[in-house]
Amino acid sequence: MKSVYIHIPFCSSICFYCDFCKIFYIDKWVMPYLDALKKEIKERYNNEPIRTLYIGGGTPSVLSINELIYLFDIIKILDLSKLEEFTFECNIDSISFEKLILLKKNGVNRISLGIQSFDKEILNTLGIERTNNKVFEIIEIIRNIGFNNINMDLIYGVKDETLEILEKDLDIFLSLNPEHISCYSLMIEPHTKLYIDKIKPIDEDLDYEMYKMIEDRLKSNDYIHYEISNYSKKGFESKHNLVYWNNDEYYGFGLGASSFIGNNRIDNNKNLTEYLNNNYKYNSIDISKENIKYALMLGFRKIKGINIEEFNEKYNSNILSLLDKLIKEGKIDNKEGYAFINEEWVYKMNEILMEII
Ligand SMILES: C[S@@+](CC[C@H](N)C(=O)[O-])C[C@H]1O[C@@H](n2cnc3c(N)ncnc32)[C@H](O)[C@@H]1O
Ligand code: SF4
Numbered sequence: 001m002k003s004v005y006i007h008i009p010f011c012s013s014i015c016f017y018c019d020f021c022k023i024f025y026i027d028k029w030v031m032p033y034l035d036a037l038k039k040e041i042k043e044r045y046n047n048e049p050i051r052t053l054y055i056g057g058g059t060p061s062v063l064s065i066n067e068l069i070y071l072f073d074i075i076k077i078l079d080l081s082k083l084e085e086f087t088f089e090c091n092i093d094s095i096s097f098e099k100l101i102l103l104k105k106n107g108v109n110r111i112s113l114g115i116q117s118f119d120k121e122i123l124n125t126l127g128i129e130r131t132n133n134k135v136f137e138i139i140e141i142i143r144n145i146g147f148n149n150i151n152m153d154l155i156y157g158v159k160d161e162t163l164e165i166l167e168k169d170l171d172i173f174l175s176l177n178p179e180h181i182s183c184y185s186l187m188i189e190p191h192t193k194l195y196i197d198k199i200k201p202i203d204e205d206l207d208y209e210m211y212k213m214i215e216d217r218l219k220s221n222d223y224i225h226y227e228i229s230n231y232s233k234k235g236f237e238s239k240h241n242l243v244y245w246n247n248d249e250y251y252g253f254g255l256g257a258s259s260f261i262g263n264n265r266i267d268n269n270k271n272l273t274e275y276l277n278n279n280y281k282y283n284s285i286d287i288s289k290e291n292i293k294y295a296l297m298l299g300f301r302k303i304k305g306i307n308i309e310e311f312n313e314k315y316n317s318n319i320l321s322l323l324d325k326l327i328k329e330g331k332i333d334n335k336e337g338y339a340f341i342n343e344e345w346v347y348k349m350n351e352i353l354m355e356i357i
Helices: 027-044 065-077 097-105 120-126 132-145 163-176 204-219 239-245 272-276 291-299 308-314 324-328 349-356
Strands: 002-008 050-057 085-090 110-116 150-156 180-185 224-227 230-232 250-253 258-261 264-268 281-286 332-335 338-341
Touching (some): 002 239, 027 065, 027 250, 050 239, 065 097, 204 224, 250 264, 291 349, 308 338, 324 332
Parallel strands (some): 002 050, 085 110
Antiparallel strands (some): 180 230, 224 230, 250 258, 258 264
């Protein structure tokens, strides 16, 4: 069983913070892109049953109804008979009742919405134009159609954001009662408008206070903090993302997508012209020697940590002796068969992961 990520790079507008592989939606490129995607899947896919499928972007919901119909036709190449989770990323400005009905008809059972914030100033800084009423309206449609697994992305730590603003954002997120919330501290990435405009990251202490506020509020509202940036109601952890954090295999199809198959990490071409000419692959590295490092770095992102027995068997190793130094320093602990980063170190996880490397 494997997992599949499919990348749809088109967006109707480009957010000021975004460094993902994305391009403006221009309709004459979409069908050729989907043709190239179909060819890539046909060439690379080995007919394994697929357990989780994630269509992300970019903005997959920006595709027109006809383009979506073609996309759903393409994924029929995959063996979806054992599919457990099918996520589709949507943006408020491009999704509609008709498109959502089409998603439902084609087996999508999880909707991921890039909300980021409800605060006008924050949205302005991030380059997102949208009204809160439109968000509420779309969420009601999603619920009425019968989707019962919704993720909402939240961004915090934006220039001039205060704890009060974040608190109000959390109030609204909680009132919408999503099954899953991903919370990201804003990263000012090179080449983005925020970076070019020399917008500075917020103070580290405030960032920590915001992280703690999110954790406290969400935990006291029955969300489980199961990964550094991710919270869910019980039973609604993202099965697809857990594949990444468990260092399991997955295909990534589409422009700039990454795969982990066999012992190879494969990066697809980010150049659209190359991709349209069926030059999918950009880079492939055999990581057999570093695989254990990947497993630790990804696995420790999970708050529950790494299952000791499974890890030792899979990597023919002994995780506790490997991490002896960090355990003695009190940074890593083990309990009930799991090795995990100690609570007070979770926020500074990157420092520990650097030590592991
Ligand atoms: C891969 S993006 C694409 C999702 C979709 N296109 C959208 O904008 O909603 C997924 C999420 O990553 C987060 N993200 C993207 N760039 C970020 C940045 N520079 N700093 C923090 N979070 C970021 C946002 O929350 C975004 O919704
Ligand atoms: S954040 Fe999402 S919608 Fe905005 S530019 Fe990036 S991929 Fe497109």
